[in-house]
Amino acid sequence: DETWRALPAEAWDRDVSRRSDAVGWTEYYDARREPVGWELPDFDDAHWPAATVVPHDEATLFPRMVPLMRENLEWPVEIIGAWWVGPDSPGPNDTPELTEFLDIEPLQAVPDELRQELLAGIDSPKGYQVEGLTADRGLAITLDLGVELVGQFDFDIEAPQGGRIDMAAAELLREGRPWCFRKGCKYGNRYTTRGGRQRWRSHYYHGARYLHIVLRGFDGPVTIHRLGLWRREAEMNWDPFGCEFSDDRLQGIWEIGQHTLQVGSQEVHVDCPTREQAAYWGDACWIGLWTGWHTGDFSHLKHLLLSAEPGQYPDGQLSASVFSSQDQILFDYTLIFLWGLAAYCEHTGDLGVAQHLAPTVERMLAWHRERVGDSGLLDFDHMALTVASHGYQRVFIDHPGLGWHNFDHPGLDRDGTNAALNMFYLGALQSWAGLLARMGDADQAQAVGDEASTLAATIEGTFYDCDRGVYADGLVDGVLSNQISQQTNALAVLTSVCPTERRRELLERVLSDDPELCRCSPYFWIYMFEAMAMTGMHPEMLAAIHELWGPMIDADATTWWECFGGDDRDSLCHPWSSAPNYVLMRHMLGIAPAAAGFAEVEVRPRPDLIDHAVGTVRTVRGDVTVGWNTDEEMSPYVAALLPDGVPGSITLPDGWIFDATGEGHVSLPDGGNGKWAIREQE
Numbered sequence: 001d002e003t004w005r006a007l008p009a010e011a012w013d014r015d016v017s018r019r020s021d022a023v024g025w026t027e028y029y030d031a032r033r034e035p036v037g038w039e040l041p042d043f044d045d046a047h048w049p050a051a052t053v054v055p056h057d058e059a060t061l062f063p064r065m066v067p068l069m070r071e072n073l074e075w076p077v078e079i080i081g082a083w084w085v086g087p088d089s090p091g092p093n094d095t096p097e098l099t100e101f102l103d104i105e106p107l108q109a110v111p112d113e114l115r116q117e118l119l120a121g122i123d124s125p126k127g128y129q130v131e132g133l134t135a136d137r138g139l140a141i142t143l144d145l146g147v148e149l150v151g152q153f154d155f156d157i158e159a160p161q162g163g164r165i166d167m168a169a170a171e172l173l174r175e176g177r178p179w180c181f182r183k184g185c186k187y188g189n190r191y192t193t194r195g196g197r198q199r200w201r202s203h204y205y206h207g208a209r210y211l212h213i214v215l216r217g218f219d220g221p222v223t224i225h226r227l228g229l230w231r232r233e234a235e236m237n238w239d240p241f242g243c244e245f246s247d248d249r250l251q252g253i254w255e256i257g258q259h260t261l262q263v264g265s266q267e268v269h270v271d272c273p274t275r276e277q278a279a280y281w282g283d284a285c286w287i288g289l290w291t292g293w294h295t296g297d298f299s300h301l302k303h304l305l306l307s308a309e310p311g312q313y314p315d316g317q318l319s320a321s322v323f324s325s326q327d328q329i330l331f332d333y334t335l336i337f338l339w340g341l342a343a344y345c346e347h348t349g350d351l352g353v354a355q356h357l358a359p360t361v362e363r364m365l366a367w368h369r370e371r372v373g374d375s376g377l378l379d380f381d382h383m384a385l386t387v388a389s390h391g392y393q394r395v396f397i398d399h400p401g402l403g404w405h406n407f408d409h410p411g412l413d414r415d416g417t418n419a420a421l422n423m424f425y426l427g428a429l430q431s432w433a434g435l436l437a438r439m440g441d442a443d444q445a446q447a448v449g450d451e452a453s454t455l456a457a458t459i460e461g462t463f464y465d466c467d468r469g470v471y472a473d474g475l476v477d478g479v480l481s482n483q484i485s486q487q488t489n490a491l492a493v494l495t496s497v498c499p500t501e502r503r504r505e506l507l508e509r510v511l512s513d514d515p516e517l518c519r520c521s522p523y524f525w526i527y528m529f530e531a532m533a534m535t536g537m538h539p540e541m542l543a544a545i546h547e548l549w550g551p552m553i554d555a556d557a558t559t560w561w562e563c564f565g566g567d568d569r570d571s572l573c574h575p576w577s578s579a580p581n582y583v584l585m586r587h588m589l590g591i592a593p594a595a596a597g598f599a600e601v602e603v604r605p606r607p608d609l610i611d612h613a614v615g616t617v618r619t620v621r622g623d624v625t626v627g628w629n630t631d632e633e634m635s636p637y638v639a640a641l642l643p644d645g646v647p648g649s650i651t652l653p654d655g656w657i658f659d660a661t662g663e664g665h666v667s668l669p670d671g672g673n674g675k676w677a678i679r680e681q682e
Contacts, residue, residue: 004051007035012203016092020185022276022326024204026099028092031194032161062306066267066299070235073154075123075228076143080210081176082115083107085138087216089166089190098188100181102168102212107140107177127158127225130215138216142170142178145229147558148209148573150263150273153189153202154230155213161195163218169208171274171572178212182568185275193218201230207263207273207573209558234265236295243584243615250542250584250610253549257581260559261291264575268323269300272562272571278321279304281333282396283576285340286526290582292347296618301344305353308337309360316367320396328392334364335424342431345438348620349597354435361432368425376458378425379417395421398487398524405562405569410518413483416476419463423491426455430495438596459497463488470509471498473518485518486510486528493531503535511540521563522548522577529579533587541587542609545580584615589626591617594648598624601648601671603640607678608653614639621646628678636678642671655681 013028037043085108090101118141121128133139153167168188170178180187191200211229215222238258245251264270268279269287281304288301307322318337320330338361345354354361373379396402397420401411412420429452436445463471465480471492472480489510492498498506510517520528525544532541552561560577562570586592590604598619605613607628614627622643630636638658642648648671652664659677666676 001053002050005045005048006051007038007045007048009034013092017097017186019187019204020183020275022278022321022324026092026186027189027202027204028192029190029200030192031198031200032192034194036194062303066303067235067297069232069267071151071230071232073226073228074145074149074151074231075226076119076211077146078144079115079119079122080142080144080173080178081107081140082110082118082142083140084110085140085214085216087136087138089164089214089216092190097181097186098166098190099168099186102166102188102214103174103177103179103181110139122224122227127223129221129223131221133163133215133218133220133222135217135219138214138218140212140214142173143211143213143227145209145211147259148207148263149229149231150205150207150233150266150573151229151231152205153211154200155227156197156199156225157193157227158197158223158225159193159195160218160220160222161193163193163222164216165191165193166214166216167191168212169206169274170210170212171208173210178210179568180212183275187274197225205232205266205273205277207571232266233263234267234300236262236265236291236297237618238262238295239616242294243589244613245584245610246612247610249546249550249553252553253545253580254584256553256557256560257578258294260573260575260578261287261294261581263559263573265291265300268304269575271321271576272574274571274573276321276571278324278326280321280330281318281340282320282330282336282523284322285336285343286582287575287578288340289343289347290578293582293585293617296620296623298344298348298620301340302348302350302353305337305341305344305357308357308364312360312363316363316365318364326392328394330394330396332396332421332424335368335421335428337364338428338431339424342435345435346593346596347598349599351435351439355439358439365428365432368428375417375462376455377417377422377462397421399521399563400485400518405521406565406567407519407521407563410483410516412485412487412518413473413481415481416474417462418474419459419471420473420485420488420491422455422459422463423488423495423497426452426459426495426497427491429455456495456497459492463492464498469502470506483518484510484516486520487518487524490520490524490528490531493534494527503531504537507532507535507537511544522560522574522579526576526579529583529587533583538587538606539609541583545583549577549580585617589613589615589617590651591615591624591626593619597621598646601642601646603648603650604653605638605650606653607636607638608656608680619643624648630678636680637675638678639673639675640668641673642668644671646671650676652678657681 011029011034016026090098168180170180172179243254269284270277271280271283284304292298317329318334320328320333371380395414399405400407433445433449465472470484471488473483473485473488474481493503559573561572562574588606592602594600594602598621607630612629616623616625625641628638648668650666657664
């Protein structure tokens with residue numbers, strides 16, 4: 001209101017570049033122009049002008065429903081390198097830009113003793129005085145945080161006036177130095193000092209394992225009192241011991257997956273903390289679900305879903321990335337909104353969100369129904385489609401074939417009438433029919449269910465290639481595409497387009513070594529894993545996790561990469577790649593809701609595949625813990641702990657029985673805990 005006072009923050013240079021087309025700006029901050037002490041409670045702001053009250057009649061504000069942010073300083077664990085550098089570096093509009101310059105400027109290594117002194121000094125509460133700086137010679141330091149984290153640059157120094165601190169975040173090293181300039185993104189910042197003691201924290205956050213700091217233009221010593229990353233993430237109950245597996249490789253995969261989800265949990269679930277920092281429907285629905293399994297907190301997923309109402313375009317479409325300035329549509333992501341809504345209701349039992357969003361859902365489905373052609377399929381030309389007020393539009397499905405990332409196999413064929421898009425539409429109709437039934441609208445549920453059944457039959461009749469025994473990616477001028485993809489065929493199983501008796505053979509065909517197949521990126525394994533689980537391919541699921549995620553561990557990954565290559569086009573922290581955690585908890589520990597909101601629990605453990613395991617899923621009704629050991633010296637057993645009053649059952653895999661009954665199934669009608677001896681049938 002009018003009692004507030006405000007002053008333009010002149011310390012920040014406004015004529016700067018964006019970090020990428022998806023996130024905010026590079027920061028060039030001149031502390032000499034900062035009102036010293038303005039953030040302190042006793043600062044005299046009498047000379048500041050009054051703030052201007054600006055009404056926002058169309059604001060769409062929610063009460064906060066997601067956790068507050070947890071913040072703390074992370075100190076470096078190592079100094080990767082320290083180098084003498086030149087005094088000059090480019091400004092915000094120069095070529096090369098600062099980030100690119102930091103990748104290529106000449107470096108002269110300092111003596112190793114000085115590097116060790118720097119690390120010890122930075123960690124010291126007394127601070128460390130950096131000597132040897134002159135107007136003609138600067139010092140570059142690369143700090144290793146040990147793992148990829150998310151946060152802001154943070155330092156507390158004492159320095160002469162007018163020196164410059166160039167800084168950039170990096171996810172990996174190249175030839176012993178930080179690789180800052182990747183995929184054209186500008187992660188470089190600059191701070192110009194005033195004289196004396198000063199502290200600064202960048203406004204924007206970064207995803208980084210390495211912090212590259214360069215001191216230039218100081219004609220005298222600089223004392224570093226603190227230098228690190230101000231870590232930030234949502235305050236949630238992440239248990240580092242939430243799952244334990246006898247297979248060390250699986251243990252490492254689970255731990256990296258949880259860490260990736262944890263650092264990606266910001267105010268919203270971001271797709272990556274580096275170049276995009278947005279909640280895309282195709283990512284965030286599943287990241288929100290997995291986060292709920294790890295922490296019991298589904299609030300980010302609820303927040304995401306409720307945002308569909310105020311964020312919906314007038315014609316019914318949804319922006320691909322929520323809480324973002326980007327004006328874009330990914331047609332399949334719009335449909336995944338409904339898949340995510342169904343998953344949320346299944347796992348929480350909260351039908352209120354679905355009831356509230358019913359008008360939003362109907363507007364979205366109406367947009368698609370208007371574009372179903374005489375063939376009975378969505379057959380609009382997605383590349384030529386223009387919708388007023390919308391920007392970029394695309395059928396995404398998965399990365400291969402778009403040219404955004406590097407792959408050593410063919411890409412998806414998106415031309416013509418697209419099979420995968422129609423399958424996502426089918427899944428959306430199936431999800432809505434199920435929700436309508438739960439909400440008590442039997443007639444409408446039947447009508448939407450019939451619509452889905454008709455579409456499923458049309459998809460089967462159109463895209464199934466009898467000669468090849470697979471589903472083609474598309475149909476152009478009445479001719480099936482030559483391209484076959486894992487993505488399309490996984491969806492055919494997942495949406496039950498493919499008859500039960502053909503599913504295993506179909507998946508075995510597209511999971512083969514055929515070099516002409518388009519293969520799933522880590523993202524689309526979300527759907528492939530579920531299709532394999534429907535088909536009973538649990539051993540193959542574990543093998544795929546080892547084969548595809550194992551090499552990232554071998555490459556020293558601390559968070560999961562966007563694509564399996566992990567090259568210069570990929571983010572090295574992408575929570576959408578954490579599907580193995582859900583597989584391990586849902587399909588190996590075998591924990592699942594047998595009724596909405598875990599009102600009843602079904603446990604199907606896999607002691608036939610993993611010798612020893614124990615893990616907990618945090619449900620809205622309390623923790624569900626399952627464990628087993630098949631070591632003959634310890635007497636093989638299965639143990640389970642269910643919330644009191646929550647009924648459940650345990651079913652062993654084929655060939656395994658409970659000693660006490662000679663059968664493979666036990667019931668827990670009142671919840672609670674138990675431990676049962678088990679054995680493999682001879």
